Amino acid sequence: MYYFGQFGLDRKDQHVGLANQQYSSQSASDFAQTRFVHHSLPELKLEDVSLATSVAGLDFAHPFFINAMTGGSEKTGKINQMLGILGCFGKIPLASGSVSAAIKDPSVAETFSVMRRENPHGIIFANLGAHHDVDNAKRAVDLLEANAIQIHVNAPQEIVMPEGDRDFSMWLKNIEILVRELDVPVIAKEVGFGMSRETVAKLASVGVQTVDISGTGGTDFAKIENARRAFHDYDYLEGWGQSTVVSLVEVMSLPADRRPQVIASGGIKNPLDIVKALALGADLVGMSNHFLQFVKDGKADRLEEAMQAIDRYQTQIAEIMTMLGAKTVADLRKTDLILAPAVQNWCQARGIDWTAYARRSAEK
Numbered sequence: 001m002y003y004f005g006q007f008g009l010d011r012k013d014q015h016v017g018l019a020n021q022q023y024s025s026q027s028a029s030d031f032a033q034t035r036f037v038h039h040s041l042p043e044l045k046l047e048d049v050s051l052a053t054s055v056a057g058l059d060f061a062h063p064f065f066i067n068a069m070t071g072g073s074e075k076t077g078k079i080n081q082m083l084g085i086l087g088c089f090g091k092i093p094l095a096s097g098s099v100s101a102a103i104k105d106p107s108v109a110e111t112f113s114v115m116r117r118e119n120p121h122g123i124i125f126a127n128l129g130a131h132h133d134v135d136n137a138k139r140a141v142d143l144l145e146a147n148a149i150q151i152h153v154n155a156p157q158e159i160v161m162p163e164g165d166r167d168f169s170m171w172l173k174n175i176e177i178l179v180r181e182l183d184v185p186v187i188a189k190e191v192g193f194g195m196s197r198e199t200v201a202k203l204a205s206v207g208v209q210t211v212d213i214s215g216t217g218g219t220d221f222a223k224i225e226n227a228r229r230a231f232h233d234y235d236y237l238e239g240w241g242q243s244t245v246v247s248l249v250e251v252m253s254l255p256a257d258r259r260p261q262v263i264a265s266g267g268i269k270n271p272l273d274i275v276k277a278l279a280l281g282a283d284l285v286g287m288s289n290h291f292l293q294f295v296k297d298g299k300a301d302r303l304e305e306a307m308q309a310i311d312r313y314q315t316q317i318a319e320i321m322t323m324l325g326a327k328t329v330a331d332l333r334k335t336d337l338i339l340a341p342a343v344q345n346w347c348q349a350r351g352i353d354w355t356a357y358a359r360r361s362a363e364k
Contacts, residue, residue, distance in 0.1 A: 022224070022289070028217025028267030030245035033340030034276055037358065042325035049318045053329045055261055055284045056148050056185035056210045058123055062314050063329050064274050065093035067212075067265050067286030068127045068150060068189070072101030077111030082295040084118030086303055090310040093123035095150055095286070099140040100129055109143055116145050123147045125187065129154070130171040134181045141184055148185040150212065151175055156193050156241065160225040160234045176206035190214035191221050192266050194242030197250040201258055210261045212286060213251060215244030217267020219289050243267070246346050248280040249339070253352045271316040275324070279332040280357075336361050 026032070053063045066083060070076040080096065087094040094115060102109040115124055126146035128137055130153050141149055153171060158164035179186045187210045188203045194215035203211055216239060226234040242250065244266040251262055264277035265286030274285045294306035326332045337357040339347070347354035 022219055027269045027273050028243060028245075030217065030243040030340045030343055031267060031269075031273045031276055034245055034280075034343065035338045036276070036279070036324060037336035037338065037361075038323075039325065039336075039361065042323055044322050044325050044327055046318060046322045048327055049321050050328050051314065051318060051321075053283050055263060056187060058147055058185070060093060060123070060284060061091065063278055063283070063317070064268075064285045064287060064313065065123075066095065066291045067214075067288040068095040068097050068125070068152070068191075069288050069292060070097040071099065071112045072097070072108050073111065077108070077114060078298045079292070079295050080111060081114045081118055082298060082303060083291070084115040086291070086295065086306050086310075087115070087122045087124070088119040089303075090307045091122070092310055093125070094119065095125035096127050096144055096146075098127050098129060098152065099143060100132065100136075102143060103128075103132070103136050103139060113143050125150050127152060127189070129165075130175055130188075131165060131167075133174070134178060137178055137182055141182065146184060148187055148210075149178075149182065150187045150189040151178060152189045152191050154191040154193070154221065156237065157191060157221040157225055160222045160229075160237060162225070162229060164225070172202060172206060175203065175208065179207040185210060187212055187263065189263075190241075190247075190266075192216060192219055193222075193240060194244065194247040194266070195251065196242065196247075197254050200251045200260065201254060204254075204258055204260050208260055210263065211251070212263035212265055213244065213247035214286075215247040215264075215266040216241045217243050218265070242346075243343070244277065245280060245340060245343050248277065248282060249343060249347060249352055249354065249357075250350070252281040253350075271313050271320060274313070274317055275320045275332065276337070278329055279324075279326075279335050279337060281333060283329070334360050334363070 051062045053060050071080050096112050099112055102112050124144050124146050126140040126144045126149040128140045130151050155168050188208045189212035192214050195213040222237045226232050262282045263284045264282035268287045277285045294302045324335045339354050344354045
């Protein structure tokens with residue numbers, strides 16, 4: 001027995017509703033407890049700060065984007081339409097939710113392609129699971145005229161999902177084939193469970209040049225799938241995985257020549273979280289549920305609020321960078337950070353020098 005009793009298109013609506021129930025405006029604890037060392041002489045003018053960054057061969061005017069959410073039903077199609085409008089007028093890159101629904105049922109393709117129709121010139125990432133073959137991935141890219149594709153790895157979600165996959169034996173090999181055969185960049189993406197350095201090293205070994213480490217602290221898809229079950233019998237898996245901060249220090253502990261570019265997502269709630277993620281090694285930061293709050297009801301007036309939030313974030317990121325004396329996104333990696341106590345403990349157990357983050361400015 002399962003909580004909702006039926007599967008199919010409405011599963012996407014269930015996900016949106018359950019993700020909305022989980023939303024909190026509070027920063028994830030590891031972000032909140034990780035602090036910059038304040039130095040009183042920034043020696044920098046605000047007007048000299050650049051927010052530009054580059055990921056997967058694509059240039060971004062600002063270091064954050066709207067990450068993968070949804071699609072595949074009438075309701076989620078309306079959400080994607082609003083996201084497309086937001087991407088166009090807010091000049092912010094977007095990622096679609098998993099396009100697998102449109103691969104299985106072409107009649108729902110419009111719930112995804114509407115993002116490109118509303119945003120004809122912006123950067124859009126397609127999204128598909130790691131078990132899909134090259135033909136399906138090409139269909140996903142073509143549907144969205146995507147600039148890149150996220151290939152998501154989500155074993156905990158699949159295990160808890162009543163109708164989920166149970167065979168993950170070919171994921172790595174399949175990702176290698178997709179990297180080799182597709183004409184757009186492939187981004188290997190977690191879905192809120194974080195990545196270890198071992199995972200990232202394996203992905204890099206098969207040619208992946210960009211990962212989205214997507215840690216805990218935001219939407220918990222194991223919790224979402226468990227809520228769809230009648231007896232909620234996977235309660236004990238709530239919180240499974242590594243936080244976004246832990247995942248960042250994990251990947252940054254790899255040698256530079258074995259380390260792909262990093263997108264950070266999972267529990268990012270405000271401009272300070274974004275700047276902390278960039279300082280911890282991310283080249284780009286994704287936010288999902290935060291922007292879902294603006295578009296979930298399909299009200300046009302909330303779009304204006306969302307655009308104002310984007311403008312506000314851009315301004316405030318530059319202001320925080322000025323306070324830190326960081327002229328560029330790369331300069332943030334030279335700022336000093338005191339990691340959260342839980343992250344320090346993790347680093348100690350994993351043989352990662354967490355104290356080095358606190359004295360990086362002295363090495364400039």
